[in-house]
Structures are given as structure tokens and as C-alpha cells.
Amino acid sequence: MPIQRRQFVAALGAGAIASTAGCSSLGGGESEAAGVSGETLTLTTTTSTYDTGLLDAIHTDFEEMYGVTVDAVAQGTGAALESARNGDSDVVMVHARGLEDEFMRNGYGVNRRDLMFNDFVIIGPESDPAGIQGMGSATEALTAIADAEAQFVSRGDNSGTHTKELNLWEAAGTDPGGDWYQETGSGMGEALNIANQQGAYTLSDRGTFISQRSEIDLTILVQGPIEGGPEILANPYGIMAVNPGVHDNANYDLAMAYIGWITSPGVQSSISEYQVNGEQLFFPEAVSEDPDFQQYVPEGWSSDSSDE
Amino acid sequence: MPLEPVVPLLPEVLGGPTHHHLPLLLDLSFREGYVRSIIYVSLYVSLTAVALSTLFSVPVAILVGFSEFPGKQFVKSVVNTGMGFPSVVVGLLVLFAVSNQGPLGSLDLVFTREAMIMSQFVLATPPITAITLAAVSGVDDGVRDAARALGGTRLDVALVVLKEARYGIATAILAGFGRAVSEVGSVLIVGGNITGADGISKTRTLTTAIQLEARQGQYETAMVLGAVLVALVLTVNAVVVHFGDEGVAG
Numbered sequence: 411m412p413i414q415r416r417q418f419v420a421a422l423g424a425g426a427i428a429s430t431a432g433c434s435s436l437g438g439g440e441s442e443a444a445g446v447s448g449e450t451l452t453l454t455t456t457t458s459t460y461d462t463g464l465l466d467a468i469h470t471d472f473e474e475m476y477g478v479t480v481d482a483v484a485q486g487t488g489a490a491l492e493s494a495r496n497g498d499s500d501v502v503m504v505h506a507r508g509l510e511d512e513f514m515r516n517g518y519g520v521n522r523r524d525l526m527f528n529d530f531v532i533i534g535p536e537s538d539p540a541g542i543q544g545m546g547s548a549t550e551a552l553t554a555i556a557d558a559e560a561q562f563v564s565r566g567d568n569s570g571t572h573t574k575e576l577n578l579w580e581a582a583g584t585d586p587g588g589d590w591y592q593e594t595g596s597g598m599g600e601a602l603n604i605a606n607q608q609g610a611y612t613l614s615d616r617g618t619f620i621s622q623r624s625e626i627d628l629t630i631l632v633q634g635p636i637e638g639g640p641e642i643l644a645n646p647y648g649i650m651a652v653n654p655g656v657h658d659n660a661n662y663d664l665a666m667a668y669i670g671w672i673t674s675p676g677v678q679s680s681i682s683e684y685q686v687n688g689e690q691l692f693f694p695e696a697v698s699e700d701p702d703f704q705q706y707v708p709e710g711w712s713s714d715s716s717d718e
Numbered sequence: 719m720p721l722e723p724v725v726p727l728l729p730e731v732l733g734g735p736t737h738h739h740l741p742l743l744l745d746l747s748f749r750e751g752y753v754r755s756i757i758y759v760s761l762y763v764s765l766t767a768v769a770l771s772t773l774f775s776v777p778v779a780i781l782v783g784f785s786e787f788p789g790k791q792f793v794k795s796v797v798n799t800g801m802g803f804p805s806v807v808v809g810l811l812v813l814f815a816v817s818n819q820g821p822l823g824s825l826d827l828v829f830t831r832e833a834m835i836m837s838q839f840v841l842a843t844p845p846i847t848a849i850t851l852a853a854v855s856g857v858d859d860g861v862r863d864a865a866r867a868l869g870g871t872r873l874d875v876a877l878v879v880l881k882e883a884r885y886g887i888a889t890a891i892l893a894g895f896g897r898a899v900s901e902v903g904s905v906l907i908v909g910g911n912i913t914g915a916d917g918i919s920k921t922r923t924l925t926t927a928i929q930l931e932a933r934q935g936q937y938e939t940a941m942v943l944g945a946v947l948v949a950l951v952l953t954v955n956a957v958v959v960h961f962g963d964e965g966v967a968g
Contacts (some may be wrong), residue, residue, distance in 0.1 A: 452829060461934050469915035472774030481829060481920060483910035484930075497818030498828045622935055649898065659818060 436594050444541030447477035451664045454491075454499040456570055457597045459548045459647065462691050468680050478664060484586035486597075488568030491657045494518060494650075501665040505570035505615075505647045508577075514516050519650035521666065524671050524705040526681055526692040527646040529573055532621060533602070533610035534560075534627055541613075543631045545546025548640050549582035551632045556582075559590040560616030561610035566593025574645070583643065602626055615645050617691035624687065636693070646695070648705070650672070673697070749917035753943075756913075757950065760923040763831055763909075764899040767838035768846075771898075772891050775843050779850035779890075780876060783863055800844025805837075809904030812837040816908065829910035831921055837904035841938065843896035851892055853886020892955055899951060902929050923949070 459465055460482055469480045487494065487504040494502045497516050503525065504510060512517045532542065532551055540558035542551040555562055564586070579586050592610070594601050596617040605612040606626040621683060632637035633678040649669055654662035671677055673696035681694045704711075775918035782793060814820050816827040816836070827833045857879045865878040880887070905911075909921035911930060922930070924947040931940035 423782065457933065461930075466913075466917070467917050473915055479914060481912045481914075483829060483912055485910075557933070591844070599934035600932060603935040603937070625935060655817060659824075 423529070443644065444497050449661060449664055450481055451501065451668055452480045452481045452483065452499040453501050453503060453662055454483045454485055454493040454683060455503040456487050456490060456505055456647075457484045457599075458505070458571070458615045459692075461599060461623050463684060464617075464684050464692060467583055467684055468672075468677060471677070471680070475671065476664070476667060480668070486567055487570035487573065491518075492535070494652050497652065497660060499652060500661040501649065501651050503647060503649045503670050505645055506573040506649065507571075507646065507709055509573060512647050514650065515708055517549060517656055518653055520653045521669060522648055522650040522706060523669060523670065524663065524702065525647045525696050526694045526696070527644060527679075528616045528634045528692050529639065529645050530571065530613055530643040531616050531630045531634050531639070532611060532627045532632035532643075533605065533614050534631045535609040535627065537609070538631060540611070545632050546640060548578055548617065548632055549645050552582045552586075553577055553584055554588075555611050556584045556586060559588060561593050561605075562586065562606050563605040563608070563610045563612040564591065564593045565598065565600050565613075566595045567597075568647075569588050569598075570616055571598060574643075577640065578613070590681065602628065614661045619688070620689045620691060621686045636711070647692070728798050743789035743820045752913070752917045752919070753946065755917075755919040756818065756924055756943075759831065759919045759921065760899055760925070760947075760950070762821035763834045763923060764906065765829045767835045767898050768842050769817040769847050771836070771894055771913075773841050775846035775890070775894075776850050776887060779847050780854055781852050783854035784876065786802060788797045794848070797844050797848045797851070801848055803841070803844065803873060804900040804903065805807070805852055806907070807843055808837050808840050809907035812904060812908050814839065826829050828908065829921060832876075832909040834905045834921060834923075836903070839843040841901055841904065842898045845897055846890045849890035850883075850887050853890065855884040858885065863938060880889070888958055892958055895954060896951060899923075899954075900925060900947070902926055 420684055421637065433439065453465075455465070462485065464548060465480075465482050466593065472478070473480060483490070483493065483499065487506045487509060490499070490502050490504050491509055491513050493499045495513070495516075495606065502513075502519065510522065512520070514522060514550035524642070530548075530564040532548060534540075534542065539600050540551075540555045540560040542554050545551045545554070559625060592604075594604055596604070598614055598621055601612055602622055606628055611631075612628075614636065619630070630637075632643075634645070635641050651662060651665040651669060675697050678694035678697050681692050682690060782790065812833060813828065816822045816825065816833045818826075818828065825838075832838045861882055862875055862879060866873045868877065902923075904927050905921070905923055906929060909923070909926065911922050911926040912920040914920055919927075924943055928940045928943045928947070931937070931943065
């Protein structure tokens with residue numbers, strides 16, 4: 411009896427396998443075993459992650475692991491979120507928490523994770539006409555620049571860095587304007603070059619500044635939190651999948667695979683090992699013994715507040 | 719496809735020197751195959767767009783040139799205005815069309831070469847139409863009358879006019895190619911300037927590569943790529959002029 415039962419179970423198992431095999435060969439004729447192989451993941455992201463070369467350095471690993479292609483489109487935070495809003499990308503990696511929260515609240519993004527951070531620094535000429543060198547407060551430094559009417563170059567492009575700059579001016583209680591304040595509408599690298607040519611101040615993410623430092627004469631005058639500067643200059647990057655409930659053509663499976671991969675311990679350590687000119691550009695923060703719940707929800711949200 | 723013979727040749731002419739000679743002058747940190755792949759994408763997109771545009775524009779120009787109808791001047795004005803249409807605006811319109819939310823959204827064309835071909839088609843069509851129209855209209859009426867007097871059908875007359883106007887039409891096609899290959903606004907928006915992690919371009923053209931280098935403040939590298947672009951346009955023009963002359967000799 412036990413033998414008979416075992417045979418029956420075995421027969422049942424074999425039948426189940428055979429029928430599953432039949433199903434998969436009938437139903438998934440063109441798809442590979444993994445189901446995602448050969449697909450393309452469209453990532454819209456900021457110029458700072460792309461132009462520093464980080465994504466090219468790590469993406470090969472993901473592409474080989476899943477047999478897929480990652481199309482990274484570097485657009486600046488505002489445009490990257492807009493592409494995702496239109497359903498033209500599958501996953502977004504940006505650095506402006508306020509805009510990310512708005513994106514999630516409007517239902518376009520799901521499954522946000524903190525990814526990594528670096529910081530912003532205030533850059534300027536060595537001569538430092540506004541005398542801000544070594545100031546411990548970013549807002550005081552900006553106020554000093556405004557008071558001295560020293561040249562300041564703004565990105566003016568709705569990027570994460572531009573958003574941060576505007577927040578800083580607001581926090582400083584100053585409304586920048588006048589001949590000394592120029593909106594360039596350009597990428598960070600171009601803005602640094604323009605500031606360099608004019609001996610102007612500007613706000614830069616540390617990564618882009620490091621990768622370009624050898625070509626310009628500007629120097630860091632106010633440090634960010636990585637070098638002990640004020641916390642207000644922190645530059646955290648987040649990653650979100652496009653909500654498949656809003657855009658049914660979004661490649662949600664692959665987007666989640668990507669988010670899982672990039673927040674994994676192995677890739678997080680690849681991010682911390684990535685260097686330009688001998689300096690680390692990004693500091694991973696996805697892997698933690700004590701995860702920050704605020705990463706999953708809009709900032710300041712709490713379950714017992716009627717926040718919505 | 720006119721691409722097949724051109725593309726394998728060009729990396730020898732252009733990609734070769736960029737890889738082997740220029741790094742001695744400038745520190746170009748491009749990976750093997752990168753410059754070749756962006757030249758390939760530039761040529762693939764612009765030549766395809768210009769070929770499609772030529773197939774559309776030349777018959778339209780001949781039709782308009784050969785017929786008299788009320789509003790002909792207005793049509794000409796519209797076409798001439800199209801020559802000055804900003805590429806950024808064309809890019810936005812094509813993006814609106816191919817974006818997931820747009821009328822062609824289901825085709826999944828955003829950030830692809832096909833979308834770039836669409837926008838360059840829109841950009842190249844007005845100059846090709848307008849210059850072809852001018853060339854066809856410029857053919858001496860006597861030639862037309864002679865062809866007709868010799869008992870030629872409408873088609874015969876058209877072929878005679880085409881032959882007379884061939885230099886003008888070649889100029890039209892080259893002008894369209896020049897407009898397509900040198901524009902940066904629309905391909906950046908609809909193509910996304912994508913290069914794979916392996917350093918091989920998917921939708922990055924020479925112009926968007928130049929824009930990327932400029933954004934990063936790498937002006938010297940941008941200039942080198944600009945020189946490659948100029949050399950490329952020069953080569954295409956030389957090839958067309960060469961075959962044009964051969965055609966006359968034969």
C-alpha cells in the first residue's frame with residue numbers, strides 16, 4: 411500500500427510536470443525561461459548619475475544577470491519624472507525628495523527606495539569676493555553672496571540641483587535676482603564651466619564637481635555633510651517604479667527586478683567602490699539593519715495623521 | 719538601403735583616425751567602438767529619414783511644379799516656412815505623437831531610432847520639397863515645350879524636366895541631409911541620447927554626443943566630435959557630387 415501510494419504520487423508528479431511543461435511550451439512559445447530575457451528597461455534619471463559614469467559602470471552586471479538591456483536616459487530630475495508620468499519610462503532614479511513625493515502622491519510611482527546619497531557643495535573662485543569660505547551654514551553663505559551681489563550661476567533647469575538651490579534661497583529668506591544672478595538652463599558640467607569663466611559662485615553636487623575639478627579653477631567654499639558641512643546640503647537619491655496601474659505598458663516586473671538588484675548588498679558595495687579621480691562619489695544607503703520607514707512613504711507622512 | 723556600402727567604409731575613413739591618431743593630441747577616453755557606433759546611428763537615422771523624405775518630396779514637388787491651381791503660392795509659402803521650423807518644436811510634436819499618452823503610443827516608439835527618423839523626416843521634407851520645386855520650376859519652358867512637341871507623354875515630359883533639374887534636386891537632397899544630420903533638438907528629445915552600458919550607441923548621434931560632452935564641460939572632446947561630423951557631411955557631399963558628375967559623363 412505505501413509502495414502503491416508512492417507510485418501514485420510519483421505518477422501524479424510526473425503528470426503534473428508533463429502538463430506544466432506542455433503549458434509552458436504552448437503558452438510561452440517566444441519567451442525565454444527567465445521571462446524577461448531580451449526585454450528593455452527604460453530608466454530615466456538625472457544628469458549627475460549618468461555623467462559621472464556610475465550607471466555605465468554598474469549596468470553591465472544587471473544586463474548580464476537578466477539578459478536584458480537598460481536604456482538610461484539622462485534628463486534632469488524634472489524631465490525624468492515627466493517622462494515617467496507620461497509612461498515613457500519604467501523606473502526613475504532622481505534626487506529631489508519633494509518632487510518624488512509629489513510623483514508618488516499623484517499615483518505615478520510605487521515602491522520608492524532610498525538608494526544612495528552624496529552632498530551638495532557651494533563652489534566659487536579662490537578669491538571668494540563674498541567671503542563665504544568655511545561658513546558652517548549654507549543659507550548664511552547664500553545671504554552673503556546676495557549681499558555682496560557676487561556673481562552666482564544657477565542651473566535654472568528644474569533639475570534636482572536647481573530645486574535644492576531654490577529651496578536654499580527660500581530658507582535663506584532671499585529672493586535672488588539682479589545682474590549678479592544668472593540662470594543658465596544647462597547641465598551641471600556646463601554650469602560649472604560658466605561659473606569658472608566668470609569667476610562666479612554656484613551650487614554643485616559633489617560628484618560632478620569631483621569629476622570635473624581638474625579642468626576648472628573653482629574650489630569648494632562651503633562643504634556638504636559628507637565633509638562635516640550642514641545637513642541641509644545632503645543630496646539623497648531615490649528610485650521608484652512606474653505604477654503599472656496607471657501605465658499598463660510599464661515594464662513593472664523588470665523595474666522591480668532592477669530596484670531589487672540596485673538596492674542589493676552587492677551592488678550597493680559596487681556603488682561605494684565607484685571612484686572618479688580617486689574619490690568616492692556616491693554613498694549607498696539602501697542596505698541597513700534599521701531601515702528608515704520614511705523611504706517608502708512621502709516625507710513626514712505618518713499612519714495616524716490624516717495627511718492625504 | 720543605401721546604407722550598406724556606406725557604413726562599413728566610413729569607420730575606416732573616420733572612426734579609424736579618431737581612435738588611433740587623435741588620442742595622441744587629446745585625451746579621449748572613449749571606449750572601442752563608441753565613436754563608430756554614434757557615426758553609424760547618425761548615418762542610419764539621417765540617411766533613412768532623407769531617403770524617405772526624398773521619396774515623398776520629389777514627386778510632390780513635381781506635381782506642384784507642373785500644375786496650376788489656386789493657392790499654389792500659399793502652398794509654396796507653407797513649404798518655405800517649414801524650412802525654418804525649429805527642430806526642438808518638431809521634437810516636441812513627435813514626442814507628443816509617440817509618447818505612451820499620444821496617438822502612436824501603443825507602438826512603443828519613444829526613445830527609439832524610428833522616432834528619430836520620424837522627426838528628421840519632418841525636418842528634411844520642407845527643404846527637399848522647396849528646393850526641388852525651385853529647380854523644377856527653373857527648367858526652361860522651351861525644354862518642356864520641345865519635349866511635348868516631340869510627342870512626349872506627360873511622363874516623358876516629367877522625366878526630361880527631372881533630368882534637366884537633377885543638380886537642383888541633388889542640392890535639395892543634400893540640403894535635407896545637412897538639416898537632418900546636423901540637428902540636435904529633436905533627436906535629443908525623441909531619442910533620449912541613449913548609449914548602452916557596453917559603450918555602443920543606441921540612439922546617440924554625433925550631435926547629441928557633442929551636446930553631452932558640452933554639458934559635461936568637455937569642450938575639446940566636443941570639438942573633435944564636431945570635426946568628425948563636418949568630415950562626415952563633407953564625405954557624403956563629395957560622394958553625391960562625384961556620382962553626379964559620373965552620371966553626366968556616362
